[in-house]
Structures are given as structure tokens and as C-alpha cells.
Amino acid sequence: MGKYVVSPATHPTDCGRFRASFSVRRAQGNDSQRREFRFETTFASREAARLFAVTQGWLQACMPTHPGC
Incomplete structure (x- = not known):
């Protein structure tokens, strides 16, 4: 069973709003995988x-396909 590390991030837009993204990293033994997710939705803060x-x-880290959640 691997462990998951979720790293959220925010990014300012040119119009003063913010976008969201996150990466999920999974480490299991000597193997590791990383996926990045970026969203187009903007937020006021x-x-x-x-x-x-x-x-x-x-939600991504606890999907049913991921054991341990």
C-alpha cells in the first residue's frame, strides 16, 4: 500500500482572481508517481x-481505486 501526499496551490490571474491546482504524489517502495491537476475556474480569494x-x-487521493482510504 502506498502513501499519498497532496500539495494544493493557488495562482493569481491577470484580473486579480485566483486559480486552483494540486498535485498528488504516491510513493511505494522505490517507485513514485506524481499527477498534477489544474482548474480553469477562478475564485475571488x-x-x-x-x-x-x-x-x-x-477526493482524488481517496478514490475507491486507491487502497487505504
Whole structure:
């Protein structure tokens, strides 16, 4: 069974709003995999974008195909 590390991030847009993204890294023995997810939706605040990224990352890491959740 591997462990998952979710790293949320926010990115300012040119119009003063924020976009959300996150990466999920899984390490199992000597093998590791990383996937990045970026969203087009914009948010009025950095905190709103961060909360969205954290929630989406948690959902991705706990999908039924991932053992251990």
C-alpha cells in the first residue's frame, strides 16, 4: 500500500482572481508517481482557491481505486 501526499496551490490571474491546482504524489517502495491537476475556474480569494484545491486533492487521493482510504 502506498502513501499519498497532496500539495494544493493557488495562482493569481491577470484580473486579480485566483486559480486552483494540486498535485498528488504516491510513493511505494522505490517507485513514485506524481499527477498534477489544474482548474480553469477562478475564485475571488486565494483562500477560496486553496480550499477548492485541498478538497479536490483529498477526493482524488481517496478514490475507491486507491487502497487505504
